[in-house]
Amino acid sequence: xxxxxxRALICLLLLLAVACGSGPDEEAVYRHAIDGLPGSLxxxxxxxxYSSTLVVNIFDTLYRYRYLARPYELAPxxxxxxxxxxxxxxxxxxxxxxxxxxxxxAFADGRGRPVTASDVVYSLRRHFDPATRSQGAWLWRDxxxxxxxxxxxxxxxxxxVAGLQALDDRTVRIELTRPxxxxxxxxxxxLSAIVPPEAVAQYGREFSVRPVxxxxxxxxxxxxxxxxxAPNPHFDRGTLDLAAEGFDPARHGHYGxxxxxxxxxxxxxxxxxxxxxxxxxxxxxxxxxxxxxxVMLPPDQAVRVLESTRPLSFRPGIERDFHTHVGQETGLVFxxxxxxxxxxxxxxxxxxxxxxRALRCALRDAFDWDARNRVFYQGLxxxxxxxxxxxxxxxxxxxxxxxxxxxxxxxxxxxADHGWSTEALPELAYGFESSVERRQMFEQFRAQLGAIGxxxxxxxxxxxxxxxxxxxxxxNDQIDVFLIGWTLAYPDAQYVLQLFFGPNAAPGANLFNYAxxxxxxxxxxxxxxxxxxxxxxLYRELNRLVIDDCVIIGSLTRTRLHLWQPRVRMLPDREVxxxxxxxxxxxxxxxx
Amino acid sequence: MSSLVVQSGQRLRAGLVAExxxxxxxxxxxxxxxxxxxxxxxWWGGDWxxxxxxxxxxxxxxxxxxxxxLGQDILARALAATATAFEIGVxxxxxxxxxxGLAGGLAGYSSxxxxxxxxxxxxxxxxxxxxxxxVAALAFALHGHAWAMHLAMIATFWTTxxxxxxxxxxxxxxxxxxxAARVAGLRPRSIIVRHILPxxxxxxxxxxTLVFIAAIKxxxxxxxxxxxxxxxxxxxxxxxEGSQDILAGQYGNFVVASLFLFGLVMAFSLxxxxxxxxxxxxxxxxxxxxxx
Numbered sequence: 001x002x003x004x005x006x007r008a009l010i011c012l013l014l015l016l017a018v019a020c021g022s023g024p025d026e027e028a029v030y031r032h033a034i035d036g037l038p039g040s041l042x043x044x045x046x047x048x049x050y051s052s053t054l055v056v057n058i059f060d061t062l063y064r065y066r067y068l069a070r071p072y073e074l075a076p077x078x079x080x081x082x083x084x085x086x087x088x089x090x091x092x093x094x095x096x097x098x099x100x101x102x103x104x105x106a107f108a109d110g111r112g113r114p115v116t117a118s119d120v121v122y123s124l125r126r127h128f129d130p131a132t133r134s135q136g137a138w139l140w141r142d143x144x145x146x147x148x149x150x151x152x153x154x155x156x157x158x159x160x161v162a163g164l165q166a167l168d169d170r171t172v173r174i175e176l177t178r179p180x181x182x183x184x185x186x187x188x189x190x191l192s193a194i195v196p197p198e199a200v201a202q203y204g205r206e207f208s209v210r211p212v213x214x215x216x217x218x219x220x221x222x223x224x225x226x227x228x229x230a231p232n233p234h235f236d237r238g239t240l241d242l243a244a245e246g247f248d249p250a251r252h253g254h255y256g257x258x259x260x261x262x263x264x265x266x267x268x269x270x271x272x273x274x275x276x277x278x279x280x281x282x283x284x285x286x287x288x289x290x291x292x293x294x295v296m297l298p299p300d301q302a303v304r305v306l307e308s309t310r311p312l313s314f315r316p317g318i319e320r321d322f323h324t325h326v327g328q329e330t331g332l333v334f335x336x337x338x339x340x341x342x343x344x345x346x347x348x349x350x351x352x353x354x355x356x357r358a359l360r361c362a363l364r365d366a367f368d369w370d371a372r373n374r375v376f377y378q379g380l381x382x383x384x385x386x387x388x389x390x391x392x393x394x395x396x397x398x399x400x401x402x403x404x405x406x407x408x409x410x411x412x413x414x415x416a417d418h419g420w421s422t423e424a425l426p427e428l429a430y431g432f433e434s435s436v437e438r439r440q441m442f443e444q445f446r447a448q449l450g451a452i453g454x455x456x457x458x459x460x461x462x463x464x465x466x467x468x469x470x471x472x473x474x475x476n477d478q479i480d481v482f483l484i485g486w487t488l489a490y491p492d493a494q495y496v497l498q499l500f501f502g503p504n505a506a507p508g509a510n511l512f513n514y515a516x517x518x519x520x521x522x523x524x525x526x527x528x529x530x531x532x533x534x535x536x537x538l539y540r541e542l543n544r545l546v547i548d549d550c551v552i553i554g555s556l557t558r559t560r561l562h563l564w565q566p567r568v569r570m571l572p573d574r575e576v577x578x579x580x581x582x583x584x585x586x587x588x589x590x591x592x
Numbered sequence: 593m594s595s596l597v598v599q600s601g602q603r604l605r606a607g608l609v610a611e612x613x614x615x616x617x618x619x620x621x622x623x624x625x626x627x628x629x630x631x632x633x634x635w636w637g638g639d640w641x642x643x644x645x646x647x648x649x650x651x652x653x654x655x656x657x658x659x660x661x662l663g664q665d666i667l668a669r670a671l672a673a674t675a676t677a678f679e680i681g682v683x684x685x686x687x688x689x690x691x692x693g694l695a696g697g698l699a700g701y702s703s704x705x706x707x708x709x710x711x712x713x714x715x716x717x718x719x720x721x722x723x724x725x726x727v728a729a730l731a732f733a734l735h736g737h738a739w740a741m742h743l744a745m746i747a748t749f750w751t752t753x754x755x756x757x758x759x760x761x762x763x764x765x766x767x768x769x770x771x772a773a774r775v776a777g778l779r780p781r782s783i784i785v786r787h788i789l790p791x792x793x794x795x796x797x798x799x800x801t802l803v804f805i806a807a808i809k810x811x812x813x814x815x816x817x818x819x820x821x822x823x824x825x826x827x828x829x830x831x832x833e834g835s836q837d838i839l840a841g842q843y844g845n846f847v848v849a850s851l852f853l854f855g856l857v858m859a860f861s862l863x864x865x866x867x868x869x870x871x872x873x874x875x876x877x878x879x880x881x882x883x884x
Contacts, residue, residue, distance in 0.1 A: 280839055303840050375647055375661060434818040436832045444662050447643045456641060461823055465732075 027269040028587045030568060033282055033292035037224065037275045040208035043193035044127055047135035049487070052190035053579035054227055054273060059193030059213030060099055060115065063184055064580045068257075069246025071393060072330075072491045072576045074184055077237075078115065078194060078214070080170075082184070089179030089528070094172045094187075096120070100234035102218040106199040112234050115194055115214050117166035123194045124164060129155035136191030138509075143183070145175045179528040185490030190578060216266040216583040229271040240265050240584060255323060256569040260586045267586035286563065294564035294572055299377040302561060309379045318563065325562040328382065330575035331487035332389045332496070334554025335367070335445075338480050340506075340513035343426035355418040359425075360550035363481070365411030366452040367445065367553045369404050376441065380559035386543040387496050389557040391575075393531075394493040394539040403547045404554075408451035415452060427458045431479035433470045434463040441483065475506045484511070491576055493539040494527045500546055512551050519545050607870030614866030620859035624674055631675035640664065640672035640825050648842050658844040661837060666830075666844050670852050673827045677808045677856065684745045684807035689800045691746070692753025693792065697784045699754065700761025711758070715751040723748055727814060738822045741814050745807050753799045760792045794871035801864035805857055812853055827853045 038051040046055040056064070064077040076082060080097040101112035124144075127134035128151030142148060145163025153159070163175035176183070186192055199212035211219055216237075217229035242261040260267060274291070276282040279298045286295035297305060305324075307313045314324050337360050339345035344360060347353040369383040385403045388395045415425075430445060432438035439461070446459040462479060464470035473479050488495045502520045504510035519542055526538035546552060562572045570585040608615045631637040641664065649659040657667040699711035718726075727744040734740040764770060765788065773783050789796075814820035815828025827849040834846025 300836065301839055371643075375663075436818075436829075436836050439818075439829070440662055440833065443641055443664070444643065447641060447662075450642075463818065463822065465728075465819070 028267060028589075029270040029272065030268050030570075030582075030585050030587055031272045031274060031292045031294075032582065032585075033274045033276050033285065033294055033296075034574070035275075035279070035282065035296065036277055038227075041211040041219070041222070042208040043123070043190055043195060044132050044134040044136060045208060046190040046193070049574060049578065050275070053574070053582075054219075054229075055190040055193055055211070055213075056215065056579045057217045057229065057271070057582050058211045058215045058219055059190075059195065060215050061188050061190070061193050062094060062096075062120065063188040065188060065577050067245035067577070067581055067584050068242075068248070068252055068571060071391065073246065074188060075244075077188070079187075089181070089530075090176045092174040092176065092183060093167075094120075094174070096170045096172070098236075099214040101196050101199075101214045102212060102232045102234060104199060104212040106196065106202040106212055112212075112214070113196075114169075115196075116169045117172045118169075119194050119196060120172045121161075121164055121166045122197050124192065125150065125155070125161060126195070126200070127191075131155070134191075136189070139186045139189070139191060143176055143178075143180050145177055179530075181528070181530045182490060182492050182494055185492055189489055217271055224275070226272055226274045229273070231266050231268065235266070237265070239263055245584070252571060255571055256588070257571070259588075260569055260584065263586075266583045271582060271585075289565070293568050294562065296572070296574065297561040297563065299380050299558065299561075302378045302380060305561065305563065306378070312380070312559075321566070322563045323566055323568070325571060327560040327562065327573065327575070328389075328391055329487065329558045329560055330389070330391050330491065331485065332387060332555040332557050333483065333485045334387065334552050334556070336482055336484050336512045336552050337363075337550075338474070338477060338482075338511075338513060339515070339551060340477055341480050344428070344480055345513070346515070355420065357550055358414040358418040359420060362411035362414040362420075362452050363449065363454075364403060364550055364553045365405075365407045365414065366449050366454070368406035368448050369556060370406065371448070372441070372444065373556060375444065376437065377556070377558060380561075381556045382559070383556050385555075386547050387499070387552065387555055388493050388539065388543050389488070389496075389555070391557070392488075392491060392493050394536045394543075396540050396543065399540075399544075406448075411452035422453055422455060425454060425458055426480075427460060428480045429460050429462050429478065431462045431464065431470055431473055431482045433467050434465055438483070439463065445481075474511050477506075482511070488576065492531075493543075497523060497526075497539060497542050500542070500551065514546070514549070514551050516545060516549060604867065604870045607866055611866055611869070613862050614869075617859040617862035617866065620855060621863055624856050624859070625678065627671055628675040628678035631672055637668050637671035637675065640669045642668075644668070648837070648840075648844075650844075657848050660830075660833060660845045661842070666848050669825050669830055670827070670848050672825045673830060673849065674852060674856075676821060676824050676826045677811065677853075680742065680745075680811045681804040681808045683742060684749060685800045685804040687746050688750040688803050689753055689796050692750035692799065693757050693789055693796050694784075695750065696754035696757025697761050697789050697792070700758035701765055701780060701784050701788060703758070703762055708758075711754065715754060718748055719751055721748075723810075724814075724817075727819060741811065741820050745810060749803050749806065753796070753803070756795050756799065757789075757792050760795055761788050764788050764791050794867075797871060798864055798868045801860055801867060805860045805864070808853070808860075809857060 034050055034053055036048070036050040038054055039045060039048055040051055041054055041058065043055050043059055046052050060078040062077060062079040063074050066073045066075045076097070078097055078099055080095040084093040085091070096115065096117060099115040101107070101115060103110055103112045107113055124140065125147065126132050127137040127140065128147050130151065140147060144161070146161045147164055150156070150159060150161045165173050167173050174183070193213065196212055200207050203210045209222055214232070214235065216232060216235045218232045220228040220230050239262050240260050242257060247257065274285070276285060276292070279301055282292070282295055283297070283301060283304070285291040286293070302309070305314055305318045307315045312326055318324065337344055344356050347356055373379055373381045373383055382390055383404050384390060384395070385399050385401055430442050432442055442461050446456050449459060450456060462473065464473060474482055486496060486499065498504055499509050500512065500514045500519060501510055501523050502515045505513045505515065522538050522542055526535050526542065529535040529538070560574070564570065564572060567588045568585065569587065570581060573581055608618060643663045644665045645655055645659045645663045647659060647661050647663045649655055649663070651658050655665050655667065657670070660666055660669070695711050699708040702708050723744070726748060727741060730740045730744045734743070770783060770787060773787055811820055811826060812828035812831065815826040816832045818832070820826060820828055830845050830849035834843070834849060837843070837845050
């Protein structure tokens with residue numbers, strides 16, 4: 001009896017030992033750090049990069065971007081292929097591939113059902129239901145026949161929308177009010193992700209923290225410090241084809257990605273996304289080697305890892321201990337003027353109007369982008385004229401650079417030529433979202449204006465506690481000059497040029513209240529054209545108009561420094577790609 | 593009353609001579625006041641916002657304490673911030689002393705009575721609101737006005753002074769010389785102003801110094817948090833900048849602003865202690881009798 005009990009006890013201990021041995025340590029776990037907290041995991045509210053990072057991994061979008069291809073290239077995701085587009089560009093037909101929602105009590109038997117075309121229609125229509133309070137409706141407003149009217153009429157779920165229909169379980173038909181070549185780009189954004197109506201109905205507002213989708217992962221837990229995800233067992237997109245994803249051995253050969261080629265993805269047993277806003281904490285968490293596996297360094301911490309900035313090189317110890325990647329943001333930062341303010345913007349008196357333009361141009365001459373880049377971006381940013389950043393194919397490298405050159409003599413001449421005396425110069429309200437860095441940027445801006453004789457006491461600061469307050473102040477014309485950061489959600493110049501389109505005037509995206517009939521006419525033509533030389537030339541013309549009218553002081557695009565642990569096989573990207581790359585992340589198996 | 597002031601001055605002088613720490617504290621405070629005066633007169637610190645040199649430069653003949661990230665002279669900024677600290681400290685200390693003294697005197701003299709009830713209710717209500725919440729609310733209500741911080745401090749700091757003066761007044765008003773003044777037909781306002789408040793001078797003086805210190809410290813904290821001074825420089829702003837600089841291995845801004853703040857707060861605290869020791873009858877002389 002005793003011997004039998006002893007044997008049973010030994011067996012039990014052995015079993016426990018085996019169970020412990022196959023625990024978390026042997027799981028393929030990747031801990032990804034991002035610098036902010038997602039606002040919501042409901043795709044309809046996934047307007048920020050933090051939400052998008054999670055949403056595109058929990059839900060499916062119809063399209064995505066190829067993992068490694070640059071410039072960015074679209075690829076089908078849930079869609080079986082690229083859409084069929086009618087000759088006039090107004091009817092788009094999309095065939096769906098096979099997919100199944102993750103298991104959830106919201107479904108009849110708790111088992112996820114297949115994704116259908118009706119789900120796609122529901123997910124897009126939902127943005128126009130006022131009850132959804134969507135952050136993404138602007139992407140398709142006035143674009144799809146009958147969709148706006150359906151929302152305004154009360155968003156009756158039983159009513160049809162002529163321009164948005166499921167022809168069968170696998171086919172979606174979209175009829176556009178006018179050609180919209182960027183439609184496919186919008187269908188690769190987290191905002192367009194496909195949601196199951198059952199889960200939305202069951203969880204209501206809680207859907208933002210209890211997401212149910214058909215993406216590569218499902219959410220296990222979420223709190224203020226991290227989200228934990230596990231693979232969605234129903235997700236099946238075949239195997240990773242590195243060549244199709246744009247793999248280039250010269251650029252990507254040292255990241256260990258080849259080991260993942262031809263294997264079914266996602267590769268992780270567990271994905272943790274950690275929200276660490278404080279840069280120093282993020283760095284310490286990464287550098288300790290015990291917490292997160294990656295870090296994206298802000299420029300003012302570059303000194304920790306860089307040997308030199310020109311040419312850019314990492315310190316030998318950093319190169320030895322970590323994987324590194326230098327990327328450029330798909331966005332820009334620049335100053336804008338409020339053109340609705342007659343003191344510096346449009347004026348009914350043509351002579352004063354010309355004088356105001358000269359004043360804006362003089363302010364631009366006074367601003368020193370090199371100093372801004374050196375002080376706040378460690379010289380890692382790239383300054384360029386206008387608003388088309390270098391990553392866009394429409395970017396014009398040969399464009400004259402006088403609009404970004406620090407030329408106070410030219411600024412003083414402009415002021416003198418148009419009769420501006422020190423006393424006549426208007427008081428400027430400079431707005432910023434309160435932070436140490438933004439305040440220092442203000443002080444730098446104000447001091448630089450001194451070079452053209454602008455009295456410091458005529459440049460007043462207006463700090464705001466939150467971005468929302470700051471944004472409201474811009475819209476309400478309380479600010480004359482403001483710093484804007486704009487990230488392009490898709491690689492098309494239309495996304496940034498819309499900021500200057502007259503009908504988008506504040507409270508729309510055109511915060512500058514820029515109103516130029518020529519610009520609006522050209523923009524209307526350009527945005528309906530498919531990509532090509534004609535459209536590129538029109539986009540460049542629009543860029544030159546913005547420069548010539550001195551609507552902005554700009555611009556600068558920032559450099560991203562990524563570091564990650566050598567055991568992780570990936571190439572991180574938080575730009576247009578958002579969080580799509582996380583499905584392709586693998587980790588080295590621990591030694592046997 | 594004049595004899596009271598003269599006697600207080602004599603006691604203070606004797607105390608400073610007997611206690612070197614208090615004397616040196618006074619010297620340091622006078623030095624800081626001279627720095628602030630120089631800034632107000634435009635002798636130095638006026639170019640605190642100018643981009644005077646290369647960023648993060650070390651100490652040199654041109655920039656004795658180096659420059660910050662933007663290339664602004666750290667010494668000029670620290671000197672200008674001294675004036676900011678004094679402006680806020682003096683304004684808040686004097687205003688709260690005046691309000692607290694009058695409100696406390698009135699409440700103490702009329703206790704129990706409706707005036708005492710009102711002052712007590714007001715003090716209780718204001719003390720119940722978390723200070724930083726009140727500042728944020730006032731800043732929001734005043735659309736970030738430059739005086740929001742001053743108003744918030746005045747609105748909350750006077751209550752401590754008022755409580756102390758109220759208690760002292762309640763004690764004094766029962767003394768024979770107040771009874772005599774009342775019998776002589778003096779009106780309550782005259783009794784409070786001419787006979788009671790002068791006998792709380794030791795409290796008011798010590799409270800003024802304590803509020804001065806508190807106002808400077810709070811201003812630094814609020815400026816550090818971004819809800820303090822708007823278009824001027826403060827040690828809080830410099831420390832906030834310094835906390836970012838430290839990540840890049842630069843300590844000049846942080847150390848200089850912290851030392852300036854430490855020096856003034858330490859000196860004023862020692863001076864306040866000395867004032868307390870010299871003027872408070874309970875600590876100075878157990879046989880103390882009030883002067884009528």
